[in-house]
Amino acid sequence: MRSKLFFLNADKPSFTHSLCVLFFLFLVSPPLAHSNSCVTAQCHSGLVSKPVVHQAAREDCMGCHVRKVETHPSPGQKTFALAAEGAALCGGCHDEKMIKEKFGHGPAVQGDCLECHNIHSSDHKSLLRENQQELCFKCHQDFSEGMKTAAIIHNPVKTKPCVSCHNPHSSPFESLLKGKMEDVCAECHQEISDKSKKAKTRHLPLSSKQSCGSCHLVHFSEHKKLLQFSEKELCLSCHDKDYTGKDGGSKKKGLVNIKKELEGKKHLHGPIKEGECSSCHDPHGSAYPRLLTNAYPSDMYANYKPGTYAFCLSCHEENLLRFPDTTVHTEFRNGKNNLHFVHSARKLKGRTCRTCHAPHASNSDKLIADEGAPFGSWNIPIRFVIKDTGGSCSPGCHQTKRYDRLHPVNYGDEKSENEGTGEDTKKPTAKKQGDKGQEVKEQENEGPGEKESLGAPVENEIIDAPEEKENAKK
Numbered sequence: 001m002r003s004k005l006f007f008l009n010a011d012k013p014s015f016t017h018s019l020c021v022l023f024f025l026f027l028v029s030p031p032l033a034h035s036n037s038c039v040t041a042q043c044h045s046g047l048v049s050k051p052v053v054h055q056a057a058r059e060d061c062m063g064c065h066v067r068k069v070e071t072h073p074s075p076g077q078k079t080f081a082l083a084a085e086g087a088a089l090c091g092g093c094h095d096e097k098m099i100k101e102k103f104g105h106g107p108a109v110q111g112d113c114l115e116c117h118n119i120h121s122s123d124h125k126s127l128l129r130e131n132q133q134e135l136c137f138k139c140h141q142d143f144s145e146g147m148k149t150a151a152i153i154h155n156p157v158k159t160k161p162c163v164s165c166h167n168p169h170s171s172p173f174e175s176l177l178k179g180k181m182e183d184v185c186a187e188c189h190q191e192i193s194d195k196s197k198k199a200k201t202r203h204l205p206l207s208s209k210q211s212c213g214s215c216h217l218v219h220f221s222e223h224k225k226l227l228q229f230s231e232k233e234l235c236l237s238c239h240d241k242d243y244t245g246k247d248g249g250s251k252k253k254g255l256v257n258i259k260k261e262l263e264g265k266k267h268l269h270g271p272i273k274e275g276e277c278s279s280c281h282d283p284h285g286s287a288y289p290r291l292l293t294n295a296y297p298s299d300m301y302a303n304y305k306p307g308t309y310a311f312c313l314s315c316h317e318e319n320l321l322r323f324p325d326t327t328v329h330t331e332f333r334n335g336k337n338n339l340h341f342v343h344s345a346r347k348l349k350g351r352t353c354r355t356c357h358a359p360h361a362s363n364s365d366k367l368i369a370d371e372g373a374p375f376g377s378w379n380i381p382i383r384f385v386i387k388d389t390g391g392s393c394s395p396g397c398h399q400t401k402r403y404d405r406l407h408p409v410n411y412g413d414e415k416s417e418n419e420g421t422g423e424d425t426k427k428p429t430a431k432k433q434g435d436k437g438q439e440v441k442e443q444e445n446e447g448p449g450e451k452e453s454l455g456a457p458v459e460n461e462i463i464d465a466p467e468e469k470e471n472a473k474k
């Protein structure tokens with residue numbers, strides 16, 4: 001019997017050799033004990049009565065059983081033995097490669113095939129002893145416990161057999177996966193997978209071996225989107241140190257330690273207060289610098305056109321940079337003179353928001369960057385002071401300047417912040433938003449060359465910009 005198994009399993013012996021063996025077997029074997037003769041109404045009828053029958057049992061009981069004694073049945077005596085034990089029995093007909101890959105599954109490698117399979121027939125596909133999940137949970141009990149209480153269960157773990165991602169026997173891939181983790185995920189999440197590989201700005205963990213598993217649990221989780229921790233905690237679990245840029249991620253000078261940047265700060269940027277990073281950064285990859293979700297220039301200066309700051313303006317007042325004069329769209333104005341427009345909405349060398357604002361957190365009001373904006377190797381200090389109706393800055397760019405919404409500062413006379421007149425006590429009257437009448441008036445104002453006050457505030461800036469008036473057309 002062994003020789004027959006050997007023959008079926010053989011890949012080394014030549015075809016003619018095989019024929020010889022076959023002929024030999026034909027001569028020496030007892031007459032084949034066909035299933036028909038073993039399975040009758042009286043005998044062994046239960047063995048192959050289930051819907052899924054092992055083809056081997058349908059064809060030939062003696063494929064696996066060898067006769068020990070002549071007379072069968074012989075009460076009190078074992079009349080048959082198995083042709084081989086464990087995996088070797090199966091290996092007679094099935095390719096043992098199935099359990100020989102680099103990462104093996106304990107019970108299969110041990111040859112305990114019958115922990116999972118019925119041998120003659122079964123109610124379940126692939127001769128399984130139970131339906132798929134229950135089969136796995138028989139041993140992976142902590143898993144089934146976890147799944148009962150988890151807040152979120154990954155859809156395919158609920159709806160598909162475990163073997164849609166795992167190989168039950170052995171696999172060349174870790175965790176018995178059917179492919180590399182990213183490929184397993186890509187089968188259903190193609191879009192994210194493409195983004196992670198092709199986006200202009202890529203996120204380094206996605207190309208690590210852990211890939212998607214760097215951030216996600218794949219079966220179930222206590223956190224939304226199957227994250228390992230709450231989102232902020234997750235991001236800060238890696239961004240709690242400086243990156244030097246040497247590990248192949250962002251090409252530019254590395255990254256600052258975000259955890260440190262947030263720690264102990266008086267003001268956090270709105271979404272971060274809510275524990276979110278992904279409202280601004282796409283963790284899977286992005287077309288914009290720093291994985292941002294929309295357009296944002298990456299330098300100190302940017303030539304302004306509509307859309308340059310789509311990122312910030314996707315959450316903030318969309319008209320922030322639209323009108324040279326306004327009484328509603330920003331508090332950063334001197335009288336009506338929109339100082340955001342003055343600084344940032346320039347066709348050439350507009351100051352990007354980072355000149356004044358910190359992206360994540362600050363001790364100053366309005367997220368003004370305490371430590372100043374990096375300008376080469378120097379940080380430009382801002383020294384911002386906020387007042388009820390305005391404020392002042394003593395930046396590295398120009399001498400101290402005040403702005404006041406109610407009593408506009410005349411920059412011709414202005415010397416220094418200390419000469420303030422005390423008019424700051426009055427409350428602002430303009431509402432930030434929703435003043436429709438006002439808005440119409442502004443749009444009427446939106447003509448070329450009518451903003452005399454416009455050039456004045458920037459006169460004595462270190463870096464001058466000649467095209468302010470043209471911008472007024474925008």
Ligand code: HEC
Nearest residue numbers: 035038039044047056057058060061063064065082114119
């Ligand atoms: C593919 C191999 C294989 C084939 C073919 C096979 N058996 Fe078995 N059989 C086994 C194995 C293995 C066991 C031991 C099962 C166990 O230990 O749970 C077994 C056990 C048995 C037993 C005793 C234990 C029991 O399950 O009641 C009987 C009786 C039996 N087989 C009869 C048959 C008959 C009849 C056929 C043909 C219709 C057949 N077998 C075909 C592998 C096979």
Ligand code: HEC
Nearest residue numbers: 052055056063064089090092093094113117119125126127
């Ligand atoms: C005598 C040859 C032979 C032996 C020994 C044998 N099998 Fe099979 N087995 C087959 C054949 C033939 C098929 C059907 C062809 C196929 O699906 O590849 C099959 C199919 C299977 C299937 C798939 C059933 C399905 O419906 O998809 C499983 C599972 C299986 N065998 C398990 C085992 C296990 C476990 C052992 C050892 C305990 C074993 N076989 C031993 C011949 C054998």
Ligand code: HEC
Nearest residue numbers: 087090094099107108111112113115116117126163168169
């Ligand atoms: C941990 C449970 C488990 C063990 C142990 C196990 N199997 Fe399987 N086996 C499965 C499951 C589940 C499937 C169905 C796979 C699928 O549907 O993709 C399967 C499918 C099969 C198949 C048919 C499909 C295929 O992959 O070719 C064969 C043959 C098979 N097993 C043989 C064996 C043999 C031989 C052993 C012992 C060496 C064994 N199995 C051990 C769970 C197991």
Ligand code: HEC
Nearest residue numbers: 103106107115135136138139140162163166168174175176
């Ligand atoms: C008979 C018991 C048994 C059954 C049934 C069983 N497993 Fe396992 N499984 C084990 C053991 C033992 C380990 C090794 C545990 C360890 O190393 O911590 C394991 C490990 C694993 C691993 C991790 C391998 C690794 O490299 O980390 C996966 C994945 C796995 N099993 C999937 C399954 C799936 C899917 C099923 C159902 C088709 C299943 N198991 C059914 C016993 C079982």
Ligand code: HEC
Nearest residue numbers: 133136137140143156157161162164165166175181213218
């Ligand atoms: C959507 C694909 C997918 C499905 C479905 C799936 N797994 Fe996994 N499983 C994975 C991946 C990917 C890993 C590796 C996780 C990692 O390394 O971060 C894994 C790891 C494991 C491990 C080893 C590590 C651990 O978490 O303990 C076990 C055990 C396991 N899976 C069992 C199961 C069982 C049981 C089922 C069915 C209830 C199942 N898996 C369904 C993808 C899947």
Ligand code: HEC
Nearest residue numbers: 152155156164181184185187188189212216218224225226
């Ligand atoms: C067999 C298909 C399939 C595979 C493979 C698969 N997923 Fe999913 N996944 C889904 C489906 C379906 C959903 C639910 C989508 C929905 O609700 O819109 C989902 C949802 C998710 C979610 C969001 C969960 C939530 O609560 O909103 C994450 C995260 C996820 N998958 C990650 C992964 C990762 C990582 C892998 C690779 C280990 C993976 N998926 C493999 C089908 C799959």
Ligand code: HEC
Nearest residue numbers: 182185189192193196205206211212214215225231278283
């Ligand atoms: C750096 C951490 C990180 C990595 C690595 C990562 N993700 Fe995510 N993923 C997240 C975060 C955070 C969210 C939730 C925020 C969001 O929806 O963008 C998320 C959400 C998802 C969602 C749900 C999307 C939706 O719209 O509901 C899916 C699906 C998903 N990820 C799949 C993947 C796949 C597949 C991979 C691997 C190619 C992967 N993720 C790698 C952090 C990550």
Ligand code: HEC
Nearest residue numbers: 232235239254255256258269271272276277280290354359
């Ligand atoms: C409100 C939008 C917003 C939120 C929320 C946000 N970021 Fe940022 N992040 C930015 C902007 C804008 C930049 C680019 C700053 C620059 O280039 O001046 C940035 C830059 C970064 C950088 C690159 C830093 C460097 O040295 O260039 C990292 C890393 C980062 N963010 C991580 C995070 C993490 C982690 C969170 C959640 C705790 C988070 N971000 C939340 C807007 C945001």
Ligand code: HEC
Nearest residue numbers: 204205214234235238243245247249250277281283290291
């Ligand atoms: C597993 C560790 C890990 C996790 C978790 C992680 N990151 Fe990263 N992230 C990195 C590494 C590594 C880099 C590349 C560092 C470098 O450039 O040297 C990076 C780069 C970045 C960059 C700059 C990309 C560029 O090239 O400009 C941003 C922004 C960022 N991460 C935000 C996030 C956010 C938001 C989260 C949470 C959703 C997050 N990261 C989670 C490891 C991680």
Ligand code: HEC
Nearest residue numbers: 269270271279280311312314315316353357359365366367
């Ligand atoms: C995903 C939405 C989102 C994006 C994108 C975003 N912010 Fe914010 N920002 C907020 C929220 C929410 C607040 C808190 C608003 C509040 O408290 O009234 C806030 C507050 C601020 C504040 C403080 C306002 C105050 O009244 O204290 C400033 C300044 C600011 N953001 C600037 C920016 C800049 C500059 C950018 C672009 C680099 C940006 N934001 C991008 C959502 C966003």
Ligand code: HEC
Nearest residue numbers: 309312316330331332343344351352353355356366390391
């Ligand atoms: C020259 C410095 C400077 C630049 C550049 C700058 N801001 Fe501001 N921003 C301020 C000051 C000062 C305030 C506080 C105004 C107040 O409340 O008195 C402010 C306030 C804000 C506010 C709160 C709402 C409001 O308008 O009063 C938002 C939102 C904001 N800035 C977004 C931006 C965006 C987006 C950019 C880039 C397009 C930008 N800022 C560029 C100085 C600046």
